Amino acid sequence: MTAFNPNRMNVEIPVTAHIVSYETLNNKIFSTGTVLANEEVELRSEISGKIVQILFTEGRYVSKGDLLVKINDSDLQAELRKAESKVKLMEDRESRQKQLAQNQMISKEEYESTLNELQASKAEFDLIKAQIDKTEIRAPFNGVVGLREVSEGSFVTTTNVIARFQNLLNLKVDFSIPQRYAPEVKIGDELQFNLSGNENVFKANVYAIEPKIDQSTRTLRIRAICRGNNKGLFPGAFVNVELNLKETELAVLIPTIAIVPELKGQSVYLFKVGSVIPQKVEIGLREENRVQVLSGLEEGDTVITSGILQIRPGAKVKVTDFN
Numbered sequence: 600m601t602a603f604n605p606n607r608m609n610v611e612i613p614v615t616a617h618i619v620s621y622e623t624l625n626n627k628i629f630s631t632g633t634v635l636a637n638e639e640v641e642l643r644s645e646i647s648g649k650i651v652q653i654l655f656t657e658g659r660y661v662s663k664g665d666l667l668v669k670i671n672d673s674d675l676q677a678e679l680r681k682a683e684s685k686v687k688l689m690e691d692r693e694s695r696q697k698q699l700a701q702n703q704m705i706s707k708e709e710y711e712s713t714l715n716e717l718q719a720s721k722a723e724f725d726l727i728k729a730q731i732d733k734t735e736i737r738a739p740f741n742g743v744v745g746l747r748e749v750s751e752g753s754f755v756t757t758t759n760v761i762a763r764f765q766n767l768l769n770l771k772v773d774f775s776i777p778q779r780y781a782p783e784v785k786i787g788d789e790l791q792f793n794l795s796g797n798e799n800v801f802k803a804n805v806y807a808i809e810p811k812i813d814q815s816t817r818t819l820r821i822r823a824i825c826r827g828n829n830k831g832l833f834p835g836a837f838v839n840v841e842l843n844l845k846e847t848e849l850a851v852l853i854p855t856i857a858i859v860p861e862l863k864g865q866s867v868y869l870f871k872v873g874s875v876i877p878q879k880v881e882i883g884l885r886e887e888n889r890v891q892v893l894s895g896l897e898e899g900d901t902v903i904t905s906g907i908l909q910i911r912p913g914a915k916v917k918v919t920d921f922n
Contacts (some may be wrong), residue, residue, distance in 0.1 A: 612915065616920075619901075619902060625846055626884060627842065629840070639765045642744075643755075643757060648755065649670065650671075657744060657745065662738060664737055667736050667738055669736075682724040697710060742766040771824050776842065778819055790840055790841060791803070805842075852889045852890070866878055867902050869901060873917070881893040
């Protein structure tokens with residue numbers, strides 16, 4: 600027995616439809632990201648040695664240049680005093696020989712040899728001072744010191760993390776977007792974000808864009824800055840990001856369910872004079888339940904949005920509702 604096919608009969612198939620109208624499309628990208636400190640470093644010693652002083656309080660604010668940790672430098676201090684005495688001795692000797700050379704009582708070569716020894720002594724003195732500076736760990740910028748990982752008396756090497764240090768005045772947000780949106784993002788674009796499970800919304804602005812697409816994920820990495828003291832935000836937090844791109848005026852948006860996939864693109868079914876007329880379209884941005892149509896439709900067209908699998912071109916249909 601042949602199955603009943605309503606398209607072969609003069610039967611109107613009930614469908615719903617959408618009337619095309621122009622509207623403003625708010626182009627938004629939704630992504631996830633991570634909060635970063637404005638500046639962040641791990642405090643480590645440049646040399647190995649025993650900690651003799653810890654001068655910071657965990658979780659407290661310190662100013663740039665404040666001394667935070669002191670490594671034992673007693674041997675270097677002794678070498679510094681020795682080098683200082685040698686410099687003073689060589690300065691006196693150079694001063695005497697300079698006068699003798701001016702009076703031609705010694706050769707020029709003999710004076711220059713003494714001058715070179717003086718310069719070498721000063722260089723040795725400066726080298727020891729530089730080594731002593733490495734025994735002092737100072738704050739590289741204004742910020743907050745985290746929890747310390749060592750105690751006074753600990754022997755540390757260059758691999759030991761003493762504490763983590765962060766500037767929290769302005770926080771950053773790192774996130775990625777699909778490569779197709781790369782040409783549309785620019786420095787200064789505004790975005791908003793919030794912590795998962797938290798309704799508080801924070802605003803930020805894009806200030807840096809990675810100049811290369813990630814080959815493994817085909818995404819573009821973007822960094823935004825959130826200025827001001829934002830309480831409740833901490834570096835490392837997971838956030839939901841909403842990036843606002845350029846608005847599109849006179850945009851055509853139709854329900855996603857109206858799109859009919861084809862081998863060479865997409866099409867929709869139009870309702871014209873009671874019949875189904877196929878129409879090829881080019882789609883653009885997608886929203887949750889709607890899709891932008893770049894070409895193929897005009898204002899006032901009636902797009903069929905239900906019964907897509909049952910109808911065929913030329914079939915008789917009846918619109919029962921609009922959406």
